[in-house]
Amino acid sequence: MARTLIKDLRQHIGQEVKIQGWIRTIRDQKRVQFLIVRDHTGLGQATAERSESLAAMNETISALTRESAVTVIGKVVENPVVKTGGVEVLVRQLVVEGAADGQLPLDVSGAQESNPEVRLNWRFLDLRRPENLLIFQVQTAVEHAMREYWLREGFLEIHSPKLMGSASESGAELFELKYFDRPAYLAQSPQFYKQMAMAAGFDRVFEIGPAFRADPSFTPRHATEFTSVDMEMSWIESHEDVMAFEEQWLQYTLSRVKEQLGPQIRSAFGADVIVPQVPFPRMPMPDVLRILTRKGHTPERKGDLDPAGERLLGEYVAQELGHEFVFVTDYPADVRAFYHMRNADTPAVTKGFDLLWKGVEVTTGAQREHRYEILVAQAREKGLSLEPIQFYLDFFKYGCPPHGGFGFGLSRMLMVLLNQPNIREVTYIYRGPTRLYP
RNA sequence: GGGGGCGUAGUGUAGCCUGGUUCAACACGCCUGCCUGUCACGCAGGAGAUCGCGGGUUCAAAUCCCGUCGCUCCCGCCA
DSSP states (O other), rough: OOOOOOOGGGGTTSSSEEEEEOHHHHHHEESEOOOOOETTTEEEEEEEEESSHHHHHHHHHOOOOTTEEEEEEEEEOTTTTTTTEEEEEEEEEEEEEEOSSSSSSSSSSSSSSOHHHHHHHTHHHHTHHHHHHHHHHHHHHHHHHHHHHHHHHHHHEEEOOSEEEEEEESOOOOOOEEEEEEEEOOOSSHHHHHHHHHHTTOEEEEEEEEOOOOOOOSSOOOOOOEEEEEEEESSSSSSSHHHHHHHHHHHHHHHHHHHHHHHHHHHHOOOOOOOSSSOOOOEEEEHHHHHHHTTTOOOSSSSSOOHHHHHHHHHHHHIIISSSSEEOOOOOOSSOEEEEEESSSSSHHHHHHEEEEEEEEEEEEEEEEOOOHHHHHHHHHTTTGGGGGGHHHHSSSSSOEEEEEEEEEEHHHHHHHTTTSSSSGSSSSSSBBBBBOO
């Protein structure tokens, strides 16, 4: 007998069906027993009358525990009184496929939310809550829409190695591991390898994959392993081409998410998916600093934004410009990576940008420096030793086109999109400085 | 890495400031019984924690002090 999904019960009124899911609630009464069954499509009521012929099954139901996995077979009847969809399944047969221990470590029904720690320890139970399922449905829709857009624009999907012989970027710290008889490192970013695809003539590439950072960062928006969304495109005229691409790509992605899951997101998280207007506002760093100063905020580090500054700027852009996004441009060279291209006329200023969404940094991007001599000079200026990155520098010795791209935090996007306070909420299995399990 | 907060039955909290008739209360869950259809079902009864761990102060510590582990937030850093 084929399984019927709970959302489809209404289409089977009068028929016998098989539904499979987890017991959310048991209301065991004298004459009749009610079970609320949950599958990945919704909640449905299974009703068992107490009778002589069903006595054994009635016993089984009396002994059932919440969150047990069951198969229920019975006839679907319409009953407007029933709050789960106005239909119920009159149980003829019930099989306990996997019994649950009576003492659950957290409340799957959502009536009382457990501590973050308990929820992460019992992540598989936490994920049974329908809102959590929705998060990953949204993630799937997001990635799918991104890929649709890229493919339409002629991009190739690449998978760069996560094991590396040297650092891919200065700054962020590396996880070191044993690689036979020598050290290796986990990739902090696919940066060098996506640029390699430009040198290889792939024209445009993207990658959605893991990145690792050994920073002991204790914030709601950092993880030691996260999914990085990266793209790189050739033959650009400036970083403006990259920003123009990104805003349209995001507009498309959000419009797809809204049409597919907008109402669900609204009811589960109270968040409206707003499809942003393009172009997004662009603000050069000096203007940003002027605005923040006017609001009485002085950033810690000269010429760069701190988290409080990002939040303030987000508020300003929302109020004054009516937009959730803002590109910050014209970052000074001393706070950007050596491979960011600098302005020809004002070399202290880079062709790099960040994208802030509701005050959270979701992207860093730039036009890259593709001219070997200049790139080497910039690396030297940053005090980098050239030997470990020579393989990268070589990309630019044999005819590399002008190019640029960005890195985008998938979980950060979901966090902002779904109004979640913490990246752990939107990460399937979170990895942090002190979290390696489950 | 620096700073703040937290850690009490299966779960969520109260008690801690003003140590001792509270060796711990309430709610949810769990167990037992009752209940003509419930829908956060209801009613009655019951079990369950030596108060993260270690040490100290004291006649006496969940309650004060120190250490430690874990969580969390802010800063730094970034996706």
